[in-house]
Amino acid sequence: MKRILLVMGLMGAMSLxxxxxxxxxxxxxxxxxxxxxxxxxxxxxxxxTQIGVDLVAGADxxxxxxxSRAVTPGFIDSGxxxxxxxxxxxxxxxxxxxxxxxxxxxxxxxxxxNEDSSxxxxxxxxxxxxxxxxxxxGDSNYAGQSALVRFxxxxxxxxxxxxxxxxxxxxxxxxxxxxxxxxxxxxxxxALAESARYDRQPxxxxxxxxxxxxxxxxxxxxxxxxxxxxxxxxxxxxxxxDIIKVVTAFRSYPDLRLILASAAEAWKxxxxxxxxxxxxxxxxxxxLPQNFDRLGARLxxxxxxxxxxxxxxxxxxxxxxxxxxxxxxxxxxxxQGLTWQQAIAAVTxxxxxxxxxxxLGRIEPGAIAxxxxxxxxxxxxxxxxxxxxxxxxxxxxxxxxxxxxxxYVELLDLK
Amino acid sequence: MIKLWMFMAGAAVSSAISADYPxxxxxxxxxxxxxxxAIVDVGEGQGEFEGWVSVVDGKIAGVGAMDEARPxxxxxxxxxxxxxxxxxIDVHSHLGDYPSPGYRAHSDGNEATSPVTAEVWAEHSVxxxxxxxxxxxxxxxxxxxxxxxxxxxxxxxxxVLKNIWSRTVQGMKFPGAPYGLKxxxxxxxxxxxxxxxxxxSTRMGNxxxxxKAWIDAQEYQKKWTRFEKALAEYELWRISDQGEKxxxxxxxxxxxxxxxxxxxxxxxxxxxxxxxxxxxxEMAQIIDLSRExxxxxxxxxxxxxxxxxxxxxxxxNICSAMWADWWQFKLESFDGIKQNVAMVxxxxxxxxxxxxxxxxxxxxxQEAAKAMAAGQRMGLSVxxxxxxxxxxxxxxxxxxxxxxxxxxxxxxxxxxVLWSHPPMSVYARAETxxxxxxxxxxxxxxxxxxxxxxxxxxxxxx
Numbered sequence: 001m002k003r004i005l006l007v008m009g010l011m012g013a014m015s016l017x018x019x020x021x022x023x024x025x026x027x028x029x030x031x032x033x034x035x036x037x038x039x040x041x042x043x044x045x046x047x048x049t050q051i052g053v054d055l056v057a058g059a060d061x062x063x064x065x066x067x068s069r070a071v072t073p074g075f076i077d078s079g080x081x082x083x084x085x086x087x088x089x090x091x092x093x094x095x096x097x098x099x100x101x102x103x104x105x106x107x108x109x110x111x112x113x114n115e116d117s118s119x120x121x122x123x124x125x126x127x128x129x130x131x132x133x134x135x136x137x138g139d140s141n142y143a144g145q146s147a148l149v150r151f152x153x154x155x156x157x158x159x160x161x162x163x164x165x166x167x168x169x170x171x172x173x174x175x176x177x178x179x180x181x182x183x184x185x186x187x188x189x190x191a192l193a194e195s196a197r198y199d200r201q202p203x204x205x206x207x208x209x210x211x212x213x214x215x216x217x218x219x220x221x222x223x224x225x226x227x228x229x230x231x232x233x234x235x236x237x238x239x240x241x242d243i244i245k246v247v248t249a250f251r252s253y254p255d256l257r258l259i260l261a262s263a264a265e266a267w268k269x270x271x272x273x274x275x276x277x278x279x280x281x282x283x284x285x286x287x288l289p290q291n292f293d294r295l296g297a298r299l300x301x302x303x304x305x306x307x308x309x310x311x312x313x314x315x316x317x318x319x320x321x322x323x324x325x326x327x328x329x330x331x332x333x334x335x336q337g338l339t340w341q342q343a344i345a346a347v348t349x350x351x352x353x354x355x356x357x358x359x360l361g362r363i364e365p366g367a368i369a370x371x372x373x374x375x376x377x378x379x380x381x382x383x384x385x386x387x388x389x390x391x392x393x394x395x396x397x398x399x400x401x402x403x404x405x406x407x408y409v410e411l412l413d414l415k
Numbered sequence: 416m417i418k419l420w421m422f423m424a425g426a427a428v429s430s431a432i433s434a435d436y437p438x439x440x441x442x443x444x445x446x447x448x449x450x451x452x453a454i455v456d457v458g459e460g461q462g463e464f465e466g467w468v469s470v471v472d473g474k475i476a477g478v479g480a481m482d483e484a485r486p487x488x489x490x491x492x493x494x495x496x497x498x499x500x501x502x503x504i505d506v507h508s509h510l511g512d513y514p515s516p517g518y519r520a521h522s523d524g525n526e527a528t529s530p531v532t533a534e535v536w537a538e539h540s541v542x543x544x545x546x547x548x549x550x551x552x553x554x555x556x557x558x559x560x561x562x563x564x565x566x567x568x569x570x571x572x573x574x575v576l577k578n579i580w581s582r583t584v585q586g587m588k589f590p591g592a593p594y595g596l597k598x599x600x601x602x603x604x605x606x607x608x609x610x611x612x613x614x615x616s617t618r619m620g621n622x623x624x625x626x627k628a629w630i631d632a633q634e635y636q637k638k639w640t641r642f643e644k645a646l647a648e649y650e651l652w653r654i655s656d657q658g659e660k661x662x663x664x665x666x667x668x669x670x671x672x673x674x675x676x677x678x679x680x681x682x683x684x685x686x687x688x689x690x691x692x693x694x695x696x697e698m699a700q701i702i703d704l705s706r707e708x709x710x711x712x713x714x715x716x717x718x719x720x721x722x723x724x725x726x727x728x729x730x731x732n733i734c735s736a737m738w739a740d741w742w743q744f745k746l747e748s749f750d751g752i753k754q755n756v757a758m759v760x761x762x763x764x765x766x767x768x769x770x771x772x773x774x775x776x777x778x779x780x781q782e783a784a785k786a787m788a789a790g791q792r793m794g795l796s797v798x799x800x801x802x803x804x805x806x807x808x809x810x811x812x813x814x815x816x817x818x819x820x821x822x823x824x825x826x827x828x829x830x831x832v833l834w835s836h837p838p839m840s841v842y843a844r845a846e847t848x849x850x851x852x853x854x855x856x857x858x859x860x861x862x863x864x865x866x867x868x869x870x871x872x873x874x875x876x877x
Contacts (some may be wrong), residue, residue, distance in 0.1 A: 089602075089745030119743065285774050288515045289546055295873050299777075320744035322775045328785070331841030332778070381781045381841045382788035401742070401752040405793055408722050409754075414761040415796055 020044045021392060022057040026066030026373055028363060032340045033070045033377035041071070043369040046392030050365055064387065072344060072378050073361050074129025074370030074390065075326050076351040078281045079261060079315030082123055083113040083133055083149060083157065088320050096136040105165060105191065105226075106218025107144025109135050115157035119319050121399045123151040127378065127385045128326055128347075129370040129395075130159070130360060132315075137168035137236070141184050142191060145222060145231065148355070152390045163355060165226045169237040169246065170262055171293040181242060189249055191215060195223035229255035234281065238293035240265035247276055259354065261315070262286075265296035270308030279311040279354045282346075284329035285322060302346065303337035313351035331379035343379060368392075436538065438588035440577055442851035447471040449485055453494035453833065458501040458807040458822035462800045468499060470829040473851035478823055497846060500803055500838055501823050502557025502830030504810035505776050506689070506736050507716050507769035510548055511541030511561055511576075511584070515773065525564030526571060530608050530615060531628050533596060534673035535571035537561045541584040544866040546873065547773040552578050552856050552863065553877070554777035555832040555845035558589060560814055562597045562716075565691040566607045568615065568624045570597035572677055573689060575814050579850055580864035593815040595713070596681050598625070600692035600701060601747045622700065629708040632678035638669045639679070687713040687815055689736075693747035695723035702731055714813040716769060718759075719751035725762020734765035734813040738775070739782040739789075756783075756805060757790020757797050767813055768805040779806045784839035799839040828852075 023041040028051070030036040042050040042061075057063055084096040095112035113133060123131065129151055135144040148160035169184055194213060198205060198220040205217055213220065225231040233256055235246050243266060250256050260266055261281040266273060273280065287299040298304075305312045314333070316326050323329065330343040338346075352361025359368040369392035376383035388395040408414070449469040456463040457478060467485045469477040479485055512524035523540035526532040541561055551559065556578050563570035573595035576587040601618065609616025615624050645666040652658040680686035688705070692698045692715045705712050714734040715721060719742065721728060721735035728735055737759070742751030760766040768783045770776040780803075787802035811821025820828045829852035836843040848856035856863045858877045865875055 087743055087746050087749060287550070287777075288517075288773055289869075289873060291516045291518070294516075298874070298876050300876065321738075321741045322770075322772045324740065325785075328781060328841060332781075335842045335844050379841060381784045382839060384788065384792065401754070404750055405722070405752050405754040405758065408725075408758060409793060409795075412725055412758075412762055414725070414758055415794075 018045055020058045020061040021064065021369075021389075022055060022061045023064045023066055023071075023371070023373070024055075025068050026071035027068055029070045029072060029344075029378070030341065033374070033379070036070075038068050041363070041369075041371065043371075043389070043392050046369050047359075048363060048365060048367045048369050048371075051363070066373050066387075069386065070374045070376070070378055071363065072127070072372050072374065073348040073363050073367070074372055074388065075127050075347040076313070076355070076357070076361060077123065077128050077131035077316050077326055077347075078313045078351045078354070079134045079146075079283075079317060080123070080131050080319055081133060081136065082119045082131065082151070082319050083115070083117045084109060086114065086117060086119070088318075096134075104138060104140040104144050104219065105142035105222040106216060107135055107138075108147070108161060109133050109144065110147035110158055110161040113147065113149065113158060115155065116153055118400050120151050120153045120157065121396070122319060122401070124388050124390065124395045125385065125397050125399055126325060126327060127372040127374070127388065129372070129388065129390045130357070132163050132355070134234075135166055137170075137173050141169060141173060141188055142167050142219070142223070146234070148357075150390050152393070152395060156391070162225070162231055164232045164234045164259065165222060166261075167233060167235045169235055169242060171238065171291045173236070185242075185245060185249060191219070192223055192227055192253065195220045195227060199224050199227075227253050227256055229257050232257040232259050234259045234261050236262040238262050238264040238291075238297075240268040240296065242293070243269050244272065247272060247278065264294040264301075266310070267298070267301050267304035267308075268296055270305055270310050273305075273310045274308055277311070279313065279350075280305060281315050282312050283315055283317045283323055284333050286317070299332065300336035302333040302343070306338055306342050311350060311354065312346055313354055314346045325381075327379055327383070328381050331381060334379060340379065436536075436585065438590040439583065439585040440579070440581070440588055440590060442473045442853055445470075445473070445852050445854075447476070447486075447489040448492055449477075449489050450492050450494045450499060450831070450833070451485065452481060453497050453499035454837075455499045455823065456800055456803055456838070457824065458803055460801040460804045460808070462798075463498070468823055468831065470831075470849070470852045473829055473853070475823055475825055475827050475829050477825060494833055498834040498836070498838055498843070499823070500555075500832050500834065501807040501821055502832055502848065502850065503555040503779050503806050504814065504821060505551070505556055505559040505770050505779060505806075506714065506767055506810045506813050507771045508551075508559045508561050508773075508776055509564065509771070510551060510559065510773060510776070511543065511545045512537055512563070513773075514542045514545035515547050525566040527564070527566035527607055530568045530604055530624050531674060532563075532567050532571050533569040533628070533675075533677040535563060536574065537563050537572060537597075538574035538584050538588065541574065541576070541587070543581050543584055543587060544868045546866045546869050547776075548578055548580065549864045549866060549869075550773070551776045552848055553845060553858075555780065555834070555848055556776055557830040557832070557848060557850045558811070558814070558816070558820060559776070560595060560689070562595065562689060565597070565599035565603045568599060568604050568621060569628060569674075569678070570599060572686070573597055575816065577850055579855060580866065589816060591819075594677075594680065594686045595689045595814070596677055596686050598688060598690040598701075600690065600697045601694060602745055603691070618697070622704065625704055626707070628678060629682075629704075632675050632682060633708070635669075635672060635675035636679045636682060642666060642668050681710050682708065684711065687813070689714050689716055689813075691716045693717055693719045695720035699724060699727060702727065702733070713815075714765075714767065717748075717771065719748045719755060721764070722752065722755045722758035722762075723750075725759045725764050728759065729762055729764035732765075734767055734809060735759050736767040736769040736810075736813065737786070738771070739768060739785040753785065753789035754793050754795075756786035757793065757795045760797055760801065760805070761790070761795045765809050765812060766805050767809045769810075780834075780838045780843060781841055782806075784841070787839060799837065802839055
């Protein structure tokens with residue numbers, strides 16, 4: 001497996017904010033939200049150009065006083081569905097999966113994204129500035145390709161069309177491939193092999209009647225990118241025994257970059273994951289033994305992985321219900337033994353490294369100005385951002401929820 | 416005569432309500448103790464103080480500040496550096512009915528075969544070995560209501576449980592807690608039955624279904640009233656030979672109807688109505704429905720739009736059980752807002768934070784904290800102590816057990832949680848949980864229940 005991190009050109013440079021912004025007096029938090037130096041940030045054309053004490057503002061600079069509040073990089077959600085469904089329960093407004101096809105590696109969520117979704121400000125309001133929009137398990141084990149977005153409404157929403165290929169091999173997923181996890185993994189490997197045959201003879205796709213391809217051409221092209229390591233492969237798999245089989249099986253593709261998600265029992269095989277340098281995407285709050293694959297699910301998985309030296313990032317999974325808050329997930333991980341610094345890293349610098357997002361996940365000279373200023377401890381459930389910058393632009397934090405609240409606070413004269 | 420008649424009526428119908436399937440839970444004995452130097456919040460929304468709480472025979476025997484005299488002859492447990500609150504209560508759970516593992520073979524929460532299934536009882540589905548119970552205990556939950564699901568207009572009876580490991584559900588039942596009746600508004604019943612081409616398929620169909628069932632219940636109640644009157648006349652004749660007619664045999668009772676028994680229990684005020692209802696306009700119509708048939712709605716559950724009618728809910732003395740921030744997962748939750756709980760509270764109505772989730776039940780304190788903070792940001796006057804009442808006192812009130820638990824008060828059950836941090840912090844973990852004075856969970860000591868399901872195949876984590 002190739003262990004070089006993907007370095008990706010960041011699209012949409014045109015959306016970077018013009019001019020200079022000087023953010024004064026913010027606390028660059030380190031080991032907890034109270035420690036760290038109070039500094040100024042100079043942001044020019046959407047890039048952090050300078051960090052220091054008592055920076056002098058340029059002549060035309062806008063100035064913002066951070067009042068010694070905590071500042072963090074914008075959080076990165078390594079898996080959500082914002083933009084794919086306005087209302088989850090309405091079948092017609094849900095675009096996260098392709099049904100009625102046994103192999104949908106070529107499916108691309110970006111074509112379905114709603115860049116004006118009312119859910120977008122809900123993410124930025126929680127300090128999340130970027131995220132992967134992930135295809136959900138449909139009728140296929142290969143569910144298709146995730147996209148990277150900025151949580152900013154409008155044309156800047158989509159950042160990268162193709163971030164990763166998603167393969168679902170959890171307990172409930174094997175029925176999609178004939179009912180056995182053997183056939184599910186087998187079909188996934190066969191599809192990769194077929195993509196290799198396609199690469200050798202792409203023109204045979206239309207001409208070779210004797211030995212036709214099982215997959216659509218778009219699937220074969222998508223899987224070629226997985227084999228070559230151009231597109232990382234996120235395998236959603238829970239059981240330790242299955243994780244070992246997946247890791248072993250994909251070794252025959254040395255350039256393939258494997259990432260695990262769901263991964264309830266990853267902690268049991270942590271040394272293997274460490275040795276193979278395979279990162280894990282965790283939904284911290286998913287600690288229920290909901291099926292026999294997830295018997296080992298536990299709330300302190302991040303701590304166990306950290307102690308074993310495995311790289312991990314957090315994801316919310318859903319913008320609608322109990323796991324929607326990424327900062328709460330990180331806070332819980334701290335209560336479960338992770339250090340504050342490690343927890344912040346799991347929503348900033350680590351996902352930036354896993355996804356090859358140069359310039360994101362850090363506050364340093366040269367970094368992209370995704371900046372969040374908090375009214376308290378960023379990981380505390382009672383805290384919220386007071387200001388959010390994406391690419392150096394202020395994000396309007398007022399949501400439709402706030403407008404509704406205002407209407408009824410006034411109507412009922414609440415105090 | 417009237418008295419005897421009342422007595423008979425009570426005996427005939429409420430025997431079915433309270434006497435059958437009784438609780439066998441009896442708290443084991445424990446040594447008396449006093450927790451000292453804790454930061455105590457008694458759950459009345461009045462703030463916290465450094466104090467002590469003494470416990471004797473499963474009951475709270477005394478509460479005081481550290482400068483007030485405390486029992487000197489009992490075991491002292493120094494709880495310095497800990498926060499002490501009443502046990503957390505979840506008014507909306509499906510633990511045991513939708514257990515983990517969550518296979519079809521285990522899916523026992525929705526008798527989705529008819530829009531009216533008031534005859535089913537959630538307790539008959541509870542699997543006491545559900546490993547989700549201990550996870551909730553680690554979150555400080557000492558009492559929970561398990562409800563049937565929301566596929567039906569009338570889903571069935573709920574059961575209130577103490578969160579203790581037991582071989583039987585009877586061993587978990589909260590002694591003497593009233594039953595609840597689960598009702599559901601809106602999308603779920605009309606979707607489930609409409610998709611089968613039967614009524615209800617619309618919200619108006621939902622209401623027609625409620626009204627028809629209540630009319631049937633009224634008729635059933637009359638039938639029993641007539642019988643009880645006839646029985647009383649017979650008894651009078653038998654004892655004193657008075658009356659207008661002679662009897663060869665006593666009047667025979669009508670055939671029992673379990674569905675109607677539950678509904679009549681509501682009409683008599685013995686069973687509490689827990690009504691799943693998202694939208695404000697539907698809640699207002701349910702209030703009219705309850706007036707039409709003369710019953711009280713105890714709580715609206717999932718009330719994501721309660722903030723729009725806080726005044727109406729306060730006036731009608733109805734609690735709202737809410738999530739902190741769930742929204743938009745279905746159309747009737749589209750107007751869900753983070754400020755909901757705090758706005759209901761500010762309107763003077765009874766606010767509760769509930770989970771409806773085996774994940775959320777593990778951190779109701781955090782959910783209350785999120786709701787509190789959202790209210791504070793709106794400029795509403797709410798603090799951590801008030802937020803605590805949303806998962807303790809107010810929840811006990813909605814379950815009809817506020818005289819027994821929900822606050823730290825002398826004579827109440829010693830259901831207590833010692834927290835590592837202020838309870839409204841994400842870092843707070845339940846360190847020790849007492850139920851009826853018995854230490855059921857202790858993180859440092861590695862003490863906690865392990866269900867049969869987990870035994871030998873799942874690591875114990877404290």
